[in-house]
Amino acid sequence: MRNRSIPFGYCYQNGTLAVHPQESRTVQAVFAAYLSGEPLSKIAAHLTAKLVEYLPGCCQWNKARVKRLLDNAKYTGEDDFPPIIKEREFQMAHQKKDSANTNRQIADEDIKLFKGLTYCHHCGCLMVRRMDSRMEHPVTWKCPACDYFLPLPDEEFKRRVFLLQKKLADKPLLAEKEEDEIQVTSMEARRLTNEIYRKLDSGDFSEDELVNLALQCAAKNYEAISSARHITDRLTATLLHAGPLSAFDRELFQRTVSEIHLTRKGEILLKLQNGVFIDEGDAL
Numbered sequence: 001m002r003n004r005s006i007p008f009g010y011c012y013q014n015g016t017l018a019v020h021p022q023e024s025r026t027v028q029a030v031f032a033a034y035l036s037g038e039p040l041s042k043i044a045a046h047l048t049a050k051l052v053e054y055l056p057g058c059c060q061w062n063k064a065r066v067k068r069l070l071d072n073a074k075y076t077g078e079d080d081f082p083p084i085i086k087e088r089e090f091q092m093a094h095q096k097k098d099s100a101n102t103n104r105q106i107a108d109e110d111i112k113l114f115k116g117l118t119y120c121h122h123c124g125c126l127m128v129r130r131m132d133s134r135m136e137h138p139v140t141w142k143c144p145a146c147d148y149f150l151p152l153p154d155e156e157f158k159r160r161v162f163l164l165q166k167k168l169a170d171k172p173l174l175a176e177k178e179e180d181e182i183q184v185t186s187m188e189a190r191r192l193t194n195e196i197y198r199k200l201d202s203g204d205f206s207e208d209e210l211v212n213l214a215l216q217c218a219a220k221n222y223e224a225i226s227s228a229r230h231i232t233d234r235l236t237a238t239l240l241h242a243g244p245l246s247a248f249d250r251e252l253f254q255r256t257v258s259e260i261h262l263t264r265k266g267e268i269l270l271k272l273q274n275g276v277f278i279d280e281g282d283a284l
Contacts, residue, residue: 004054004055007072007074007075007081008023008026008027008054008069009023009024009026009027009069009075009084010023010024010081010082011023017080017081017082018082019082019084024084026047026052027069027075027084027085028084028085030043030047030066030069030070031069031070031075031085031089031090031093033046034066034070034093034096035089035092035093035096040063040066040067041063043061043066044061044062044063044065044066045061047059047061047066048060048061070093070094070097073090075090076090108154109250110158110248110250111129111154111157111158113250113253113254114157114158114161114260115129117257117258117259117260118141118259118260118261118262119259119260119261119262120143120145120146120148120261120262121261121262121263121264121269122143122146122148122263122264123143123145123146123148125143125144125145125146127141127142127143127144127262128141128142128143128144129141130142130149137151137153138153139151139152139153139154140152141262148262148264150262150266152262157268158248160268160280161248161253161260161268161270162245162247162248163280164268164269164270164278164279164280165245165248165249165252165253165257165270166244166245167278168239168256168270168272168278169239169242169243169244169245169249169252170244172236172239172240173236174276174278175232175235175236175239175256175272175274175276176232176236176276193217195213196210196213196214196217199213231273231274232274232276235256235272235273235274238252238255238256239252239256256272256273257270257271257272257273258271258272258273259271261277267279267280268280
């Protein structure tokens, strides 16, 4: 790959470093576009489409080349280079870039949190986040078991999870679960149930023995249901205390959500710690 001997925007005239009239206007346009909110990729695509030469015969621009322009302090007159942009514009561009990097790091931390909790709603397998910048949809979530995949940019994922969280915080009673919907059986209750069936199959039992096992099993199931009721009560209290949300609350998420499910219709569901699912109805 060829490199320029001097930064884009400059040339030599009679052995003296000077501002290149056409290239300097491009530099100014790049800063103006970036400060107006245009992403680096869109600026690069625009320059490529306009056949703006970065090098003689080379009109291919990318984010890295645009970023190099924005990072080059020589455009402000540093190191005795003729100034092309004002110092204030350069500082504003850097502040915008630093802010974007900070927001990206925060988003990345949230995505890291989601990665260990995102399941395929169809088969129940933990889904895997795939990243390939060459693809039309760079970020996809794929199920390794049933091969279902969903293109889902990180920012959209986080936005939709936040809207679900906001819906739940606005209506905490969505976390409630009817008693007859609580399907909880303790390990000990399962063991006792299996023992009852074994005795019935073998015919080697007394009536008092079966009654005693049945009572023990009922007691264990009651304990499990009481525990589930306690979880629901705790969730509701936590959500009532949280109040209205204006941004994603990581701590609240970790205290209330056990899993994120992606459906084959492209929907996102939150599975709460008591087993209740919150869907996107009225949330988007």
